[in-house]
Every structure is written in C-alpha cells, then in structure tokens.
C-alpha cells in the first residue's frame with residue numbers, strides 16, 4: 541500500500557531547545573516588544589530603523605555558531621529523506637534550522653530571516669548581515685527599499701496554493717510547537733480533519749488542540765524523534 545501524503549507544520553516551539561525564543565511563551569518575543577512596533581508594514585513605514593534593528597538582532601542570533609539544529613529538526617530531515625510518499629514541511633519559522641538540519645521538501649510560509657527583499661524591484665536574495673535603509677539593492681541599485689523577506693501581520697503568507705494542494709492530498713498531518721494563535725496556519729488541521737490522521741506535538745495544548753485526533757505532549761526533542769520512528773517503522777522504505 542502506498543504511503544499517505546504527509547504534511548508537517550512547525551512553529552517556534554521546535555526551535556526553542558536550540559535556544560531561540562518563542563513568541564507567546566511568558567519569556568517570548570511578544571512579551572518584550574509590541575507587534576505593532578516591529579512586525580507590520582505600518583511600523584516599517586513609520587520607523588524603518590527600529591524594524592531593521594529588531595530583525596538585525598534576530599538575524600545575528602542565527603549567525604551565532606552556538607545555535608544548532610536540535611534532535612527534532614534532525615528527525616524531520618531524516619523523515620523527509622526516507623518518506624516514500626508525498627512530503628511537505630511547512631514552517632512558520634523564519635529561522636534556517638530546518639534547512640541546516642537537511643530538510644529539502646520545505647516551505648517557509650512566513651518568509652526567511654536570512655533573506656532580504658527590495659520593495660522597489662521585489663528581488664529576493666540571501667542576506668546574512670545587518671540591513672538598513674542606507675543599503676542599496678544589488679539588483680536595481682536603489683536604496684531605501686530593502687526589507688527583511690519576512691511576512692508581517694496584515695500581509696499574505698507565502699505559497700498558499702502549494703500548501704493547499706499538499707493539504708488536499710495528505711493522509712497524515714502533524715503540527716509541532718505552534719500555539720494555534722495565528723491563521724491561516726492554525727486552520728490547516730480543520731481543513732484536513734476527518735480525512736487525515738491529525739497529531740499535535742507540543743508541551744501544552746494549543747488553541748486548536750481539540751481539532752486534533754491525537755496529541756503527543758513533551759519537548760519536541762523527545763516527541764518528534766518518537767513520531768518519526770513510528771511513521772518510518774510503519775511506512776518507511
């Protein structure tokens with residue numbers, strides 16, 4: 541029997557044990573800075589230097605050699621390598637730990653911290669250093685328009701058609717380390733409920749926990765390797 545299509549959704553909780561803060565935990569990012577001041581198009585129009593400083597600090601964390609993918613990221617990369625059917629890892633995270641762990645069939649629906657986009661010519665490119673309004677776009681040469689390639693509140697997430705197709709064809713959906721606060725990601729489980737096996741992996745029930753068939757409670761570095769071993773034992777090559 542063919543392996544079912546597999547869609548995995550991850551959130552900030554999967555990177556927590558690598559040392560990156562989540563957003564809504566008590567020590568999270570939104571406990572220290574307001575979304576309206578750093579993560580909306582209006583904030584960027586009002587005070588681009590403040591927005592750049594916020595993302596420059598988070599991008600600098602990703603350059604820290606101490607920051608490494610953890611066992612959960614590595615287990616998902618092995619699942620991607622060995623899953624014989626359709627597979628898509630949709631992450632809400634803008635960190636690069638999934639790709640550094642080796643996951644290939646990966647989609648960043650909220651963008652990527654290590655990429656920049658020019659508001660004048662829309663060119664997106666790898667960008668690992670600080671950004672500011674003084675930086676001229678290497679493609680069109682104009683300054684003042686370079687922004688983090690990150691989806692802000694009020695903006696459309698990326699590649700929603702591709703995500704919709706993957707959800708339509710999936711037989712197993714797992715959400716890992718996400719609080720279920722932010723749509724459309726929080727609504728994916730409702731889209732597949734009834735025709736896919738749905739599993740939530742978290743250290744606490746999310747806002748949409750009741751939409752899932754199953755839950756695995758515990759830190760991602762323990763629950764994700766366990767889920768991957770179970771799925772590969774049943775369906776692996």
Ligand code: APR
Pocket residue numbers: 550551552553554556557562563564565568632633650716717718719720721722741742743744745746758759760761
């Ligand atoms: N293992 C598993 N889950 C964990 C761990 C851990 N070690 N630590 C925390 N969590 C869980 C928390 O219980 C919570 O449910 O991770 C989740 C983190 O939730 P949020 O901080 O809200 O992060 P996320 O769900 O990814 O936020 C979604 O909101 O701010 C926007 O764009 C931002 O992509 C982000 C989106």
